[in-house]
Amino acid sequence: MPPVIEVRDLRKRYDDKIAVDDVSLTVQEGEIFGILGPNGAGKTTTVECVGGLRTPDRGEIRVLGLDPLRDRAGLTRRLGVQLQAGHLPDRLQVGEALRLYSSFYPGPADWRALLDALGLADKARTRYAKLSGGQKQRLSIALALVGNPEVAILDELTTGLDPQARRDTWDLIEGVRSRGVTIVLVTHFMEEAERLCDRLALIDAGRVVMVDTPAGLTARARIEQRIHFRPSRPFDDALLASLPDVSGVTRRGELVVVTGNDNVLNAVTAVLARHRIVAGRLRVEQASLEDAFVQLTGAPAQNGTRTP
Numbered sequence: 001m002p003p004v005i006e007v008r009d010l011r012k013r014y015d016d017k018i019a020v021d022d023v024s025l026t027v028q029e030g031e032i033f034g035i036l037g038p039n040g041a042g043k044t045t046t047v048e049c050v051g052g053l054r055t056p057d058r059g060e061i062r063v064l065g066l067d068p069l070r071d072r073a074g075l076t077r078r079l080g081v082q083l084q085a086g087h088l089p090d091r092l093q094v095g096e097a098l099r100l101y102s103s104f105y106p107g108p109a110d111w112r113a114l115l116d117a118l119g120l121a122d123k124a125r126t127r128y129a130k131l132s133g134g135q136k137q138r139l140s141i142a143l144a145l146v147g148n149p150e151v152a153i154l155d156e157l158t159t160g161l162d163p164q165a166r167r168d169t170w171d172l173i174e175g176v177r178s179r180g181v182t183i184v185l186v187t188h189f190m191e192e193a194e195r196l197c198d199r200l201a202l203i204d205a206g207r208v209v210m211v212d213t214p215a216g217l218t219a220r221a222r223i224e225q226r227i228h229f230r231p232s233r234p235f236d237d238a239l240l241a242s243l244p245d246v247s248g249v250t251r252r253g254e255l256v257v258v259t260g261n262d263n264v265l266n267a268v269t270a271v272l273a274r275h276r277i278v279a280g281r282l283r284v285e286q287a288s289l290e291d292a293f294v295q296l297t298g299a300p301a302q303n304g305t306r307t308p
């Protein structure tokens with residue numbers, strides 16, 4: 001099956017700033033493809049080019065086999081793009097906006113059901129200017145999906161939403177995916193990427209660093225394992241530090257913290273057992289996508305409680 005989205009050698013500069021240096025990626029039908037990267041990495045510029053909202057300086061883009069700029073008319077009805085807040089007239093009511101957008105498409109979704117799913121059911125008669133930031137954000141998601149698109153591009157889907165609204169939005173997106181819609185999701189949130197995305201492209205400084213599943217990306221970062229425990233009796237750190245699988249041993253109060261490779265847990269527990277030391281409150285810290293992000297880009301990841 002040909003990919004739904006194909007980007008080859010994309011480059012885009014703004015005056016003397018190269019926003020996208022060289023991006024190539026493919027998105028398959030029905031997947032949620034995440035684009036992850038630090039601030040200013042070129043994520044938005046990439047998806048704006050894919051959505052036909054910006055003209056690339058170089059490269060080729062195909063969406064459903066069409067050129068987003070040359071075949072704009074044919075693509076508009078099949079592609080939903082979540083635009084950033086602030087693009088609607090202040091006096092327009094939520095319901096009016098959705099009715100208007102629905103009228104552009106041959107087989108629109110039930111916009112009332114969308115509002116309901118996004119927690120905006122009681123806002124149909126509210127004017128745009130009266131919505132909170134999070135409500136505007138949710139409206140922008142509804143507008144991207146109201147045309148029942150085959151492909152949806154969602155940029156910073158849940159930025160600015162509270163944790164409950166974020167989870168409700170994830171449920172909605174999973175429902176959209178289960179109907180076979182292909183989704184490109186730009187996100188800052190590792191939890192969101194882990195929960196929703198089938199594959200992720202990690203973009204840094206305008207280039208694709210790697211493309212993999214969330215689990216694959218985490219594994220490829222080769223992050224050290226960390227375990228901690230409270231020993232039943234004192235022992236010399238050298239006992240563990242001398243093991244080939246161990247890279248470090250430190251103390252945190254009564255806790256012993258050991259870092260090392262994939263086998264560190266086996267190696268440490270075997271030695272402790274031989275010396276009749278019981279490892280109380282033993283815990284293994286799993287490497288997360290967030291650890292991988294930090295290691296691969298050198299940038300701090302943002303968590304779900306902060307707005308970028």
Ligand SMILES: Nc1ncnc2c1ncn2[C@@H]1O[C@H](COP(=O)(O)OP(=O)(O)OP(=O)(O)O)[C@@H](O)[C@H]1O
Pocket residue numbers: 014015017018019020037038039040041042043044045046
């Ligand atoms: N219209 C513009 N004019 C000039 N420079 C721009 C413009 N839009 C983006 N840039 C610059 O291009 C680079 C890439 O921006 P882009 O918005 O694509 O990155 P991003 O990965 O989406 O960032 P963020 O996570 O902060 O939204 C940044 O350095 C940004 O400052």
